[in-house]
Amino acid sequence: MERLRERLSNRPEFEIAMSILEEPWKGIQVVKNYIGGEWVDSKGERVDIVNPANQRVIGTCPISTKDEIDAAVAAAQEAFPSWRETTPLARVRCLFRMKEILEERFEEVSRVQTMEHGKTIDESRGETRRGIENVEVATGIPTLMMGYNLEDIAEGIDEYTINQPLGVFGIIGPFNFPFMIPLWFAPYAVATGNTVVIKPSSEDPVTQIKIAEIADEAGFPPGVWNVVNGGRTVVNGMLEHPDIKGICFVGSTPTAKEVIYPGCGKTGKRVIAQAGAKCHVVVMPDADLARTIPSCMTSFFGNAGQRCLAGSVLVVCGEGLSDPEYESFYRKVVDAYVGAASKIRVGYGLDETVQMGPLRDKGKKEKMLEYIQKGIDQGADLALDGRKVRLVDDLPHDAFLNPTVFKDVAPDMYIGREELFGPITSIMRTRNLNATVELLNDNRFGNADAIFTSNGKWAREFQYRVRSGNIGINVGIVAPMAFFPFSGMKDSFFGVLHGQGKEAIRFFTESKVVIQRWF
Amino acid sequence: MVLTLNTASAVISFVTRSEEETAKFYEQLAAKYPKGTDAFLAFSKENRKNKVTVERAYYGVISDALEACFSFKEGLDPATYSVEAGLPDGATYADALTAAIEKERRIQKMYLESAKLSEGLMADVTRSFKVMARKREDRLAKLNALLLAA
Numbered sequence: 001m002e003r004l005r006e007r008l009s010n011r012p013e014f015e016i017a018m019s020i021l022e023e024p025w026k027g028i029q030v031v032k033n034y035i036g037g038e039w040v041d042s043k044g045e046r047v048d049i050v051n052p053a054n055q056r057v058i059g060t061c062p063i064s065t066k067d068e069i070d071a072a073v074a075a076a077q078e079a080f081p082s083w084r085e086t087t088p089l090a091r092v093r094c095l096f097r098m099k100e101i102l103e104e105r106f107e108e109v110s111r112v113q114t115m116e117h118g119k120t121i122d123e124s125r126g127e128t129r130r131g132i133e134n135v136e137v138a139t140g141i142p143t144l145m146m147g148y149n150l151e152d153i154a155e156g157i158d159e160y161t162i163n164q165p166l167g168v169f170g171i172i173g174p175f176n177f178p179f180m181i182p183l184w185f186a187p188y189a190v191a192t193g194n195t196v197v198i199k200p201s202s203e204d205p206v207t208q209i210k211i212a213e214i215a216d217e218a219g220f221p222p223g224v225w226n227v228v229n230g231g232r233t234v235v236n237g238m239l240e241h242p243d244i245k246g247i248c249f250v251g252s253t254p255t256a257k258e259v260i261y262p263g264c265g266k267t268g269k270r271v272i273a274q275a276g277a278k279c280h281v282v283v284m285p286d287a288d289l290a291r292t293i294p295s296c297m298t299s300f301f302g303n304a305g306q307r308c309l310a311g312s313v314l315v316v317c318g319e320g321l322s323d324p325e326y327e328s329f330y331r332k333v334v335d336a337y338v339g340a341a342s343k344i345r346v347g348y349g350l351d352e353t354v355q356m357g358p359l360r361d362k363g364k365k366e367k368m369l370e371y372i373q374k375g376i377d378q379g380a381d382l383a384l385d386g387r388k389v390r391l392v393d394d395l396p397h398d399a400f401l402n403p404t405v406f407k408d409v410a411p412d413m414y415i416g417r418e419e420l421f422g423p424i425t426s427i428m429r430t431r432n433l434n435a436t437v438e439l440l441n442d443n444r445f446g447n448a449d450a451i452f453t454s455n456g457k458w459a460r461e462f463q464y465r466v467r468s469g470n471i472g473i474n475v476g477i478v479a480p481m482a483f484f485p486f487s488g489m490k491d492s493f494f495g496v497l498h499g500q501g502k503e504a505i506r507f508f509t510e511s512k513v514v515i516q517r518w519f
Numbered sequence: 520m521v522l523t524l525n526t527a528s529a530v531i532s533f534v535t536r537s538e539e540e541t542a543k544f545y546e547q548l549a550a551k552y553p554k555g556t557d558a559f560l561a562f563s564k565e566n567r568k569n570k571v572t573v574e575r576a577y578y579g580v581i582s583d584a585l586e587a588c589f590s591f592k593e594g595l596d597p598a599t600y601s602v603e604a605g606l607p608d609g610a611t612y613a614d615a616l617t618a619a620i621e622k623e624r625r626i627q628k629m630y631l632e633s634a635k636l637s638e639g640l641m642a643d644v645t646r647s648f649k650v651m652a653r654k655r656e657d658r659l660a661k662l663n664a665l666l667l668a669a
Contacts, residue, residue: 019522019524019529019532106578120526120528120588121528122526122527122528122581122587122588123583123587123588125528125578125581125587126581126582126583126584126585126587127583129578129579129580129581129582130582130583130584177583180583291639294586294589294590294592294639295586295639297586297588297589298584298585298586298587298588298589301589302583302588302589303583309584340589344589345525352524352526352528352529352532353522353523353524353525353526353529354526355525355526355588355589356588475584477583477584477585478584479582479583479584
């Protein structure tokens with residue numbers, strides 16, 4: 001970083017722009033577990049945490065043992081009775097304090113995300129803001145948790161519901177949004193009187209450690225908020241533990257479908273399992289291309305394509321056009337898209353002029369290279385080859401891949417139907433809206449799909465017919481706000497209730513019905 | 520290659536630094552020209568308030584789902600809009616006011632350009648840029664009045 005600053009300081013523009021931000025820490029962060037209000041060393045082995053932009057080892061993360069996850073669940077279980085008896089107002093006061101401290105440390109936690117994940121600073125700050133919004137919504141629990149009642153269901157008899165917490169919940173976070181995703185769940189869980197054990201991704205766990213520090217400072221009693229780092233042992237420990245009442249998971253479809261969902265079923269746990277995706281962005285002939293293309297850049301290349309809401313297939317639809325008109329429209333969209341993608345500045349996200357960071361690690365880049373080769377082998381036309389890495393500065397290329405675009409992709413090609421999770425776009429053609437809807441509905445995933453159009457009828461038909469949990473109309477990233485559920489369908493979601501907002505509150509509470517009569 | 524500022528973060532850093540530099544400039548003027556001390560200190564204070572207003576607009580609405588990294592199109596050229604706190608040696612009160620007017624015009628243009636570039640971005644940020652540009656009208660009128668009276 002110092003080397004980078006030094007080199008850039010010789011560029012005259014840099015004198016003016018001063019665009020390289022300081023890293024939030026130097027040296028190695030030795031990550032610990034946070035159990036029962038204490039920072040505890042793990043007995044498990046440690047893995048390196050590597051900054052994907054410069055390949056520097058910036059910390060080590062423990063792979064905690066079965067005993068350690070058991071200890072965390074025991075601490076959470078012990079804290080539960082008195083926490084549930086704490087008044088909702090007193091519980092949310094901890095969240096108000098947490099929100100204040102998160103705002104004070106906003107920039108620090110954002111830079112931590114960029115440093116350990118690789119995303120750009122704008123993206124990290126965006127993630128921080130959306131995480132905080134969940135804390136804000138959860139502070140409304142004294143109202144949001146209320147039940148309802150009806151007098152005189154029969155003469156002299158009244159009936160009402162009360163919503164009660166269940167106990168300990170496990171939260172398993174993914175690597176791609178290390179700050180925000182655990183906050184889709186944890187604030188609602190604790191606000192409703194439950195206790196939590198969070199397992200962050202071992203690839204970028206420091207962000208959740210910062211949040212645990214903040215939870216500690218905010219005054220949550222010991223055992224209410226716990227963090228246990230690790231891998232499969234911790235996940236299995238959560239799934240098998242009889243004191244864990246429910247699991248919130250965000251990750252891949254195979255893990256959600258084959259491990260988390262059946263695992264929770266076996267032990268009778270509640271489950272929210274949000275999984276993989278293959279999101280389509282449809283461009284209609286009347287779309288405002290000047291606004292659509294920048295929106296697509298964010299959708300397809302934001303977070304280096306590593307998000308379940310990322311656009312993956314750009315569908316150019318020719319509804320209402322003659323064949324020559326459609327050819328011309330298709331070429332226009334492809335040219336504009338490839339032109340914009342080729343100009344994206346790729347580099348270290350702490351450089352404020354960088355628009356796309358690296359993939360999380362070298363292994364993920366290698367997977368992308370395999371997918372690109374598969375696309376070529378299956379006959380897709382490579383319009384922009386991101387394998388020729390061009391960075392804004394002299395950084396190791398290990399985890400970097402520039403935006404990659406295939407055109408004339410067929411729906412049965414691997415790159416056109418499976419989740420890739422990287423900065424690779426497949427451009428497809430559809431002749432009309434009906435064929436577009438069929439194409440989307442034939443895909444096994446149903447996380448998010450978007451349409452860009454000026455035609456309300458087309459937009460309404462798209463919204464009505466497409467089987468996808470989150471629908472965007474002239475919005476490329478369909479990320480629900482904290483007061484709406486983060487939905488998902490088909491192979492993108494396993495469970496009943498979703499994270500965030502009112503559905504999260506339902507998930508973290510048990511409805512109890514009381515029917516009363518007084519003699 | 521010209522380094523343009525093409526992300527929300529880079530533009531916000533640049534415009535807030537411009538406000539800070541201008542605040543320092545007016546502090547220098549206040550110390551050097553007793554005739555305009557009150558007005559210059561008020562300008563300086565307002566510059567720091569502007570900085571907070573713009574930062575608040577950005578940090579309040581920044582979202583991973585919006586086009587923070589991609590909406591500034593060709594980008595803002597920092598060389599065109601840079602302002603420095605310094606004042607030439609031996610500058611008279613009238614020279615200082617003329618320099619201030621020139622700086623304010625440049626800042627106004629910078630905000631107007633930023634507002635135009637960020638139209639696809641979070642509306643609150645665009646609006647705050649427009650508000651800052653409008654505020655410069657008032658500032659320029661005051662500086663011109665001081666220059667006339669000088």
